[in-house]
Amino acid sequence: MKILLTGGSGYIGSVTTELLCDGGHDVTVFDNLERGHIEAVDPRARLVVGDLREPTGILDAMRAVKPDAVVHFAAYALVGESMQDPMMYFHNNTTGGLHLLDAMLKVGVKKIIFSSTCATYGQPEKMPMDETLPQRPTNPYGESKLMFETALRWEQQRRGIQPVFLRYFNACGASAKYGEDHDPETHIIPNVLRVALGQADAVPVFGDDYPTPDGSCIRDYIHIVDLARAHILALEKDVTGPFNLGTGTGFSVKQIVDTCREVTGHDIPVKMSPRRPGDPACLVASAAKAKEILGWEPVRSDIRTVVSDAWAWHQAHPHGYRKA
Ligand code: UDP
Numbered sequence: 001m002k003i004l005l006t007g008g009s010g011y012i013g014s015v016t017t018e019l020l021c022d023g024g025h026d027v028t029v030f031d032n033l034e035r036g037h038i039e040a041v042d043p044r045a046r047l048v049v050g051d052l053r054e055p056t057g058i059l060d061a062m063r064a065v066k067p068d069a070v071v072h073f074a075a076y077a078l079v080g081e082s083m084q085d086p087m088m089y090f091h092n093n094t095t096g097g098l099h100l101l102d103a104m105l106k107v108g109v110k111k112i113i114f115s116s117t118c119a120t121y122g123q124p125e126k127m128p129m130d131e132t133l134p135q136r137p138t139n140p141y142g143e144s145k146l147m148f149e150t151a152l153r154w155e156q157q158r159r160g161i162q163p164v165f166l167r168y169f170n171a172c173g174a175s176a177k178y179g180e181d182h183d184p185e186t187h188i189i190p191n192v193l194r195v196a197l198g199q200a201d202a203v204p205v206f207g208d209d210y211p212t213p214d215g216s217c218i219r220d221y222i223h224i225v226d227l228a229r230a231h232i233l234a235l236e237k238d239v240t241g242p243f244n245l246g247t248g249t250g251f252s253v254k255q256i257v258d259t260c261r262e263v264t265g266h267d268i269p270v271k272m273s274p275r276r277p278g279d280p281a282c283l284v285a286s287a288a289k290a291k292e293i294l295g296w297e298p299v300r301s302d303i304r305t306v307v308s309d310a311w312a313w314h315q316a317h318p319h320g321y322r323k324a
Pocket of ligand 1: 170188189203206
């Protein structure tokens with residue numbers, strides 16, 4: 001397949017590009033390299049540097065490539081930042097998405113796999129979370145992603161767009177080549193491993209008074225190689241609609257720290273800290289639909305494998321993609 005993939009220099013986009021290239025697909029990455037890393041773009045893919053907030057670059061790329069399908073990752077993805085600057089998120093994630101959709105409609109490309117998020121659900125009323133839950137985002141990040149889902153859904157009815165919404169839970173782990181390198185890093189596993197690398201004295205645990213067995217927040221951690229595999233299945237199958245991607249099992253922040261201690265052999269000190277605004281106590285996916293319809297099942301997402309793969313990557317890249 002000929003694929004136009006936005007955001008191929010980012011964390012999940014880089015690994016999906018890698019797996020698509022492994023599978024013999026012809027991939028063009030469209031990316032502004034603002035938050036990603038050029039070193040993370042698989043050299044077997046073509047790279048077009050451009051920004052989705054500007055409509056002509058993506059239209060030119062769409063016309064030049066005429067892809068069989070689009071895989072759309074390029075976005076801002078930090079909840080806290082979106083609370084500080086909502087418009088930044090609506091411009092990049094929503095307007096950028098609309099420019100991409102416009103280019104697809106002009107060139108006649110129908111299929112799009114969209115990198116969505118469990119943040120579109122907001123505070124869930126039941127656990128585990130399936131795709132029938134109402135979408136009531138509690139932050140501009142989730143809202144900006146939901147707005148683009150909505151545009152895709154209407155153009156599915158109107159002009160036959162075939163969207164797949166992959167709603168990720170907590171992406172983590174690494175492939176042998178590509179891993180997690182954000183600046184600033186806000187995610188739990190890389191922040192814990194940073195202590196094991198000697199780059200921080202302790203990891204903050206944001207809240208130990210949640211209504212969970214050990215008081216810290218519970219999340220559903222899904223390996224990026226498993227996430228990337230779901231995109232390929234969604235491309236290969238004649239499917240549309242939403243799919244939650246998680247393991248169905250939750251781990252608390254304290255359990256993550258314990259697993260990191262076991263894997264690294266380091267005594268990782270923690271610093272009990274106040275709750276982080278906007279954090280729900282517990283988010284766990286039901287991935288039954290993805291299993292049934294996509295035939296997707298996580299194979300690398302047991303928590304020890306996740307942490308071991310992340311640890312291997314961070315040891316090999318102690319300063320991320322930077323050489324120094
Ligand atoms: N967390 C933490 N310390 C950190 C980073 C995160 O205690 O240094 C907690 C955070 O409050 C949340 C969980 O770890 O309960 C997962 O956070 P992360 O940012 O990795 O993912 P999110 O669920 O926010 O997408």
